[in-house]
Amino acid sequence: MFSMDLLLGAVVLGVLLGCFYAAVSVGLSVSFGLLDVPHVAHPAFLVLASYGVYQLNESYDIDPLLAGLAITPLFFLFGLLAYRVYYETFERRGSDAGVRGIAFFFGIAFIIEVLIILQFGVDQRSVSATYIGKSWRFGEFRIPIRQLVAFAVALALTVLLAVYLSKTFMGRAIRAVAQDEEALRLMGANPVRIKQFAFGIATAVLGIAGALLIIVAPVEPTLDRAYIGRTFCVVVMAGLGSISGTLIAAIILGVAESIVLTMFGASWAPAISFAMLLGVLAVRPQGLLGR
């Protein structure tokens, strides 16, 4: 039953899975972690991106990664719009933004879910590409190449975003607005425009992340519910707004899920991320690398 090889295999797959979780969570790390937007609809946006990729792959036979890149600009605009609406209705008016802001994004998530069901039905959808379906053998265990591709792209995406936020002018502006909005305003910058741009970036990243989601496994319209747990678990465990923390937290989650999957079976897997999230919230709400 239990063997070192099995455990090692689970850990390796867990690390690959973890990097993928980092890619689907970095957007939330910016929108929720840095901008304090209660973005419960983040996973719904993610699944929507997957269906966009599916559509392009299905009708024009475009490689899923290229398709993900192609919808990125659209998602950027979508993010700008979403933040504008959120800002005008909640942040600017100020009062009671908590309850209604959360309900707003919860409603948006449900609308997206139903629209996907109406358009594509409730069946699982997957994409086709040359690297999907094959796997590498290392003695006892196999690693699917789709996992490796997702791992590599996810890692690159997360590192790129981290570099963007720490090295470029705009990236630093985004971190500045998260730290002290008022100071930025006093220096003559417009914090709202920076936040809107940042939310656009956070949503644009979902184009690629959505492609990874459908490369790793088939998607279904209600998949976003499981990813509420995973993405928020990663972002909270990381410490709000910390991109390097996101990567570490995501790998911890990936390894934990992978080990539980190997030891206890798939029926317990959905609860892992939520249980870890509850644990982190109860014990160390500021996360691993909290600001």
Added chain:
Amino acid sequence: MNKHRHSIAFWAGVAIFLVAVLSMTQIVRNEYPFFAGYVILQFIALAVAWSILGGYAGYVNFGTNAFFGVGVYTAVGLFKATGAPLVVQIAAAAVIGMLLGFAVGLLTLRMRGIFFSIATIALAIIIETFVMNWRFVGGAAGIQLQRPPVMAPFDSYVKMLFFVQALLAVTAVAIARYIQNSRIGRGLQALRDDELAAECTGVPTLKLKLVACMISGALISAAGAPAAMYLQYADPSSAFNLSYSVSALAMALIGGTAHWIGPVLGAILLGSTQQLLAVTISSEVNVLVLGIMLVLFVVGAPKGIIGLLRPRYRLRAGGKP
């Protein structure tokens, strides 16, 4: 004096409503109105119970489905183990729901805003996963239930369930109304507007939050308990369906949470619209309508229907005009 008169009017209304429901079960032959009416009454109970925590205290509970599912499975477990009658099932569900509410309250004492909401979703998924792996009540596949014979004066089980759910809805409304007019309600409003300020002026915020969690949880679980007998079937993914959460939240916010009548109006309006849509178009479309209504109201009419009807509530509810 005025308050006293309000009270008499309220209880008279309750009595008339219950008598009307009871005589309806004796007169109407067709069972369909009871099937549909049951669902609407269930939504009244859920929306009102949700608003005790979500509306008065401002803590957005996404875990209505956790409490609902726990109610369903308490009833299923008890029925399967001992064949307990419906009343016992509901009472047990209320007790377990209250205990769960206490646990949620303890676990989330210091969490605010979105963290509380996410924690409640997490709880729902974790409990659902446990039930899925619990063989005794059928696991993921679900379980068939045989209804026991119906008691007099009812001639069908559905009619009896309809009356029982009416009682539960009335109980929820009465409790919400009591809380709203009592020290508890004012304390909850204070902690919603500014928890720190409330704490500093001597409002026992943590205790109030626990009480609100327990009452809300007990009422939601109790409203869920008869669902197993209503459907004669229970399975984890429908008992813990997230749509209960979105419905309760949407109906309460659309109706308006400043007054107990808001969730009732929201539940009646949306519940009957849903029944119509589900029959005439499809169940997906009715979730879509619910979502769109929720977003429109949250953006355009922050105080809900009662805010549109009576501007007075706008001042009472928001803190800021």
